[in-house]
Amino acid sequence: MTKAEKVEFTIQTLQKLYPSIPVPLDHKDPYTLLIAVLLSAQSTDVRVNMITPLLFEVADNPYDMVKLSVDEIREIIKPVGLSPMKAKGIHGLSKMLIEKYDGVVPQDMALLEEFPGVGHKTAGVVVAQAFGIPAFPVDTHIHRLMYRWGFTNGKNVVQTEKDAKRLFPKELWNDLHLQIIWYGREYSPARGWDLEKDIITKTIGRKTVLDQYYKLKKTN
Known part of the structure; x- marks a missing residue:
């Protein structure tokens, strides 16, 4: 898969999983x-x-x-x-x-x-x-997933935000920001991660990340 195809696969998968996206924090204004x-x-x-x-x-x-x-x-x-x-x-x-x-x-x-x-x-x-102004705030979930997916070098959140804005269409930023957070929590957490359930990383994940996962699995 090319980088563009990986981006498209990610967008399509997230939209299927989260067609309507709840905002995690309760507020009224x-x-x-x-x-x-x-x-x-x-x-x-x-x-x-x-x-x-x-x-x-x-x-x-x-x-x-x-x-x-x-x-x-x-x-x-x-x-x-x-x-x-x-x-x-x-x-x-x-x-x-x-x-x-x-x-x-x-x-x-x-x-x-x-x-x-x-x-x-x-x-x-x-x-x-x-x-509703386009922005791509990067939290720990987004930072982790962007690295796992090979979309950023993972050095810092500033770089991750730049890479996300460069790769994803501006009109999707606000939805993707929330979709990636929900996906990270449900399918690709930092701890207790099960790659079999994590369809995006399993399909397009960075080779070193996948190798490390399987290596750890063998030793456990």
Whole structure:
């Protein structure tokens, strides 16, 4: 298979498996999505979805959020981990949203990245999922799969994002971002990986990755 054929096979397989794609983080508007994505760093979507209703019951907009102290926010979000840093980020970005943007989340990635606690990946998820603007935020699942599939050298997420944007059609970026995440969780996890169930890697996977898999299987 050529690289182009591998890309096409990947797109077709993902579209068959995930014709409609649920957004993993529960939210009701750009602000609540921004907060949920910030909370998800080094945590799980399941855990975040358990905590956000408790937080949003108290404050689901920047104006109510700044009425809370950083410590009050931290107390609510403690179960998601890294709560001191995240609480500071949530309070700081809510304050900045009010001061600079009248409480409205901007649709520009560069502007979003100026907010405390908001990195490139978080900004990408927000513009893609809240505003439908094409972006390809790379998380650990996408990084792992792009390497397994031979679509990137796997050196860092910056390179992986560049390669993904170069290989996949722009109009599919937002869907593919989510489809690859779901696929990674269900069929191609980092641990407990069963290649027989992972049709994409089994069909187009990087030779060294496949060799390593079978080698480990023999020794186990």
